[in-house]
Amino acid sequence: MCGISGIVGPMSDYAVPVGQMVQAQRHRGPDAHAVYCDAQVGLGHNRLSIIDLHETANQPFHSSCGRYVMVFNGEIYNYRELKSRLFGHPFRTNSDTEVLVELYSKYGTEMLEWLNGMFAFAIWDKSERRLFCARDRFGVKPFYYAIHQGSLYFASEIKALHAAGVEKNIDQTVLADYIAKGSYGMPDESFWSGIKQLPGGCTLSFEPSRGQVELKSYYDFVSRVQHTAQLHSEAELKAAYHPLLHDAVSLRFVADVPVGFNLSGGLDSSLLLAFVNAANPDKGEQIEAFTFYTGDPNYDELPWVELLLEQEKNPLNRVKLSVDELPRLAEEVAKFQDEPFGGFPTIAYSGIFRQAREKGVKVLLDGQGMDEAWAGYDYYRSPASQSLVQGTKSPLTRPAVFEADFLGAGRNVSYPKPFDSELLNLQYRDIFYTKIPRALRFNDRVSMQHSVELREPFLDYRLVEFGFAQEQKWKIRNQEGKWYLRQFAQEVVPKRLSLAPKRPLQTPQREWLRGELRDWADSHIQQLAQRDFIRGSELSKEWEAYQKGLSDNSFYVWQWINLNIILNTNN
Structure with missing residues (x-):
């Protein structure tokens, strides 16, 4: 890297x-x-x-x-x-x-x-x-x-x-x-x-x-998946997929420096842990795991991570995101991102790479890519919900806060639909236009901010093509995403973890912006209100409504703060 x-x-x-x-x-x-x-x-x-x-x-x-x-x-x-x-x-x-x-x-x-x-x-x-x-x-x-x-x-x-x-x-x-x-x-x-x-x-x-x-x-991804065999039984899937997964993880350990890995408490991390240790059967105590937490039990996955490692030898590094440090860290991360980025989870993620570097771990593996290849997000199962943020129902943005002339430069954003299946088109969008490009940009910058290399074994092109090409019944069944992976995982991770529902990896961003960080947020929002492309009265109205709890997401509030930080940083 x-x-x-x-x-x-x-x-x-x-x-x-x-x-x-x-x-x-x-x-x-x-x-x-x-x-x-x-x-x-x-x-x-x-x-x-x-x-x-x-x-x-x-x-x-x-x-x-x-x-x-x-x-x-x-x-x-x-x-x-x-x-x-x-x-x-x-x-x-x-x-x-x-x-x-x-x-x-x-x-x-x-x-x-x-x-x-x-x-x-x-x-x-x-x-x-x-x-x-x-x-x-x-x-x-x-x-x-x-x-x-x-x-x-x-x-x-x-x-x-x-x-x-x-x-x-x-x-x-x-x-x-x-x-x-x-x-x-x-x-x-x-x-x-x-x-x-x-x-x-x-x-x-x-x-x-x-x-x-x-x-x-x-x-030519479209052509390649169209020529990838669709398998018809769990036994066939396992026989083909298991060696690919093992090889993809093993290859990411090619290095002359220490390699560690990031963990959350979900299915993808469960599989990553299992195959990391399968690829290195005698080195578990040398391969360190890293996870972040905030101290809020409504969001933290630390108990799940600790449960995952209960029977393993991997040392666990717990990296806490403190609300008191967040204003400073937000400014710091913005300098390395160069563009708008993904809120408090990205800032928390940065802390993982900082600690890895301090411990001499120069390479970390991550579990990005499984949801897009195997249809893990909730909106894959509910076509009416097209939100790109997991678990939200209210509109992500508040364009009325901005002047019409400013918004007039925008487009009617649309994405190619090269497949007959709506599910495949959504997956294709996420891999090439939305979820994956966004996550890769954020993650490259926060890893390199601390001079640590990030590797994504589940984005091995062979794994993505294979999972994407399989029939919908292997991805979604009984309103459950990544269905085959959940069955497959029961053989290598505890059943209580492999059957756990998909949970967005999150922080208390929504609560902190209404609470401990309210004054900090207000300072940035008031600065933004002075810019000529902002409708100040509308901004004040939306900000007041947010503080009263009248929204289930903080995406747009982070947009305002992030935009102000980026504009200040790049003056």
Whole structure:
């Protein structure tokens, strides 16, 4: 896990702006940093050493033939197996970085379909004077870019582009969609005007002589799931799925540094725990677990987590989110997020990575991805409920608080529906447009804020494709989501946990904003009320109603506070 950056185009000096980008992303890679400059290109890298800790694996990394130079963020989990495709190559390192650049040198873009991992990389072809970039299938690793003064600028984080001189202007359309619909933008967008994302499963090419960005998709998820076998019995499902799940978790332990994992009290964490220890049968006491809690029994999953670990050897690190610390932490996390983010749970999650780093654990595994692949959310079972926040019934947003001219920049947000099944279309939306992209962005920033690598074994593309492709009866039965996983889990975790209902991983955000944090919230809301795109009287009315308890969600109140913090932070 690292930070990449670069500039390609007609510049006289790349070292200074690329150096500024490297400095802005120093938290992403504190172990080494370097800049490569040549005619028409400057590449920067911040390294968080995970595989092959020796300095010979530092980047920018040059191919053995000398034609290519690469900066790479992420991990290629199956890089050892891929070495067989480079038979006879005299490897200089034991890194996945070298395997990646040599695969490209020998096979070109064909090698993308062989990669199992999370990645965003850029390769400069010295011969063709051409930059080639790619991002993993689901966009686990970030890649932002902009055309500025005729050159292509790219980086792992938006702040690096701003540090190099790219203009800092909010994208009014994306912001209006967020305020009105709760959308966090489309896969190719950011909240900043002129700054784009390379969508997951896509490549980017840029030749300075032409000055145009060329995007291509290399991952056809729809076609792949349509050609994935639908199995007809629990025995068949288990025979196919169990080895995939075991392999996906085992691969995420490829590292030369300590690896731990995050736990909540739900089904997904139960499975993660079971397969973490199955992959490491004699190392349970060395693989540490981390969980957060707030001290509120109405929300905390700590008792469930402790129950999960009752018969296991894994040490448990309990990380408390204190209401007294929250105002400071909210400001701190905002500086690393660069864009609106997901409220108090994201802030609590940040504390897990802080503690992991303090204990010397540089890699954490997480259970993201099961709900989307196996239809775990409540609205999958109730099509009339389309809320993207689990467990709420009232409207998520309050657009009437904002001036009509401001909201007029927004769109009628809609998503592709490539399948005949409404359930599959909802799952597809969540994987590529809403739930997963949002969570991955939040989580990448809070993990890298503390220089810790986050790995998502359940987002192994083989697992996602397999689960997504199965018939609805294996996902939803008797108004219960993830039905097959619950049956499967009874063999590996206590029955009382595998049958537990889906619970949103939450904090007392709603109560704290009405109670202990009311003055803090009011301060931000009053600041926001002074901005020219706000209808002050309407804002006051909604805020007063919220304080009286007339809402079952705090999403829109967090929007107001978060927006004010982001605007203040980026002035």
